[in-house]
Amino acid sequence: MTSPQKFDPPPVPPGLVVVAEMKHDGLSQYLLDGRHSFSADEPVESGGADDGPNPYELLLMSLGACTSMTVRLFARRRHWPLEHIIVRLRHSRVHAADCEHCEEKKSMLDHIDVEVELNGALTDAQRAQLKAIAEKCPVHRTLSSPISIATTLAPVQRTDLDARLDEALTETFPASDPTAVSLKP
Secondary structure, eight states: OOOEEEEOOOOOOTOOOOOSSSSSOOOOEEOOOSSSSEEEEOOGGGGGGGSSOHHHHHHHHHHHHHHHHHHHHHHHHTTTOOOEEEEEEEEEEEEEETTTTTSSSTOOEEEEEEEEEEESOOOOOHHHHHHHHTTSSSHHHHSSSOOOOOOOOOOOOOOHHHHHHHHHHHHOOTTOOOOOOOOOO
């Protein structure tokens, strides 16, 4: 294996997230938002190369980051002695105890456990209020609300961004060289 190569992503317009395959025969993905680039993948045992967090890990990381940031902002505004926050999350699928389709054997619900550790000389009342605030972070609200996701097929029309992304990926991963990649400078 040769040393990892740096991927130089093309610019992405603000407000747009682009996800592109790293290699056409794998599951590794580039994630770009215009300011950051990193990778996602599945573990080796699931057919990936473990080049980055899997999609559910990314989802948990988003919820955990939003939870921590929301709690921090709330405590900061009130000048509370919150020293450090740690959020631990776990995703699972559980049987739906009271579901509309209980007769279906595959009636499962996604479940996320969130544990928030609040370090600092906080009162019990402050801790309780911070727990309540943790459950109101924007990502938590999005995940626990009805959501509409509209998927469309893009026209087969190459944009400048598409061409630059293909060029950068081809330079980083020539067809005959399945080299590992590092998104870190």
